[in-house]
Amino acid sequence: MRHFGFFVVCALAMMLSGCGGGGGSNSTINGNWSATLTNVDGSTALAFNLTLTENSSGAVSVSNLAFNTQTSCFGSGSTGAGTFTLTGDTNGVTTGSLQLTIQSSADNGSNQLTLNGTLNQSAGSNIITGTWSLSGTGSGCTGNGNFTMGPAS
Numbered sequence: 819m820r821h822f823g824f825f826v827v828c829a830l831a832m833m834l835s836g837c838g839g840g841g842g843s844n845s846t847i848n849g850n851w852s853a854t855l856t857n858v859d860g861s862t863a864l865a866f867n868l869t870l871t872e873n874s875s876g877a878v879s880v881s882n883l884a885f886n887t888q889t890s891c892f893g894s895g896s897t898g899a900g901t902f903t904l905t906g907d908t909n910g911v912t913t914g915s916l917q918l919t920i921q922s923s924a925d926n927g928s929n930q931l932t933l934n935g936t937l938n939q940s941a942g943s944n945i946i947t948g949t950w951s952l953s954g955t956g957s958g959c960t961g962n963g964n965f966t967m968g969p970a971s
Contacts, residue, residue: 891959895923929954
C-alpha cells in the first residue's frame with residue numbers, strides 16, 4: 819500500500835507540473851527587441867527598439883518604444899499592440915507568427931505602421947522576419963518593405 823501511495827503522489831506531482839506550462843503565454847516573445855525596416859530597394863526606412871510582453875491570451879503589449887532613425891511619422895507618445903501565435907515547437911526550434919501595429923501620437927498625424935512576421939528560433943537565437951507597411955497623413959509617412967527583428971543587446 820505504501821508503494822501505491824508513493825505512486826499516486828508522484829503521478830499527482832507530474833500532472834501539476836504540467837499545468838502551468840501549457841497556457842497561451844510564451845516567454846519566447848517577451849523581452850527587448852531591436853527592429854530594422856528596409857524599403858523595397860533595400861535602404862533602411864526605420865529602426866527602433868521596443869519591449870514586447872505577451873499575456874496568456876496571445877495579446878502582445880508594447881512598451882519602451884524608441885526610434886533610432888529620424889522620423890516625423892512617430893514621436894515619443896506612439897503606442898503599439900499586437901498578437902503572437904505559437905505555431906510550432908519541433909526539435910527545439912520554436913516558430914510563431916507576430917502581428918504588430920504601431921500608432922503615432924496625435925501630434926504626429928494619424929500614422930500607422932503594421933508588421934507581419936514569423937519567429938524562427940534556432941540554436942537559441944530568436945529572429946523575426948516579415949513585411950511592414952506604413953500608411954498615414956504625415957508627410958512621407960507611407961511605404962512598405964521587409965523587416966528583421968532580434969533581441970536588443
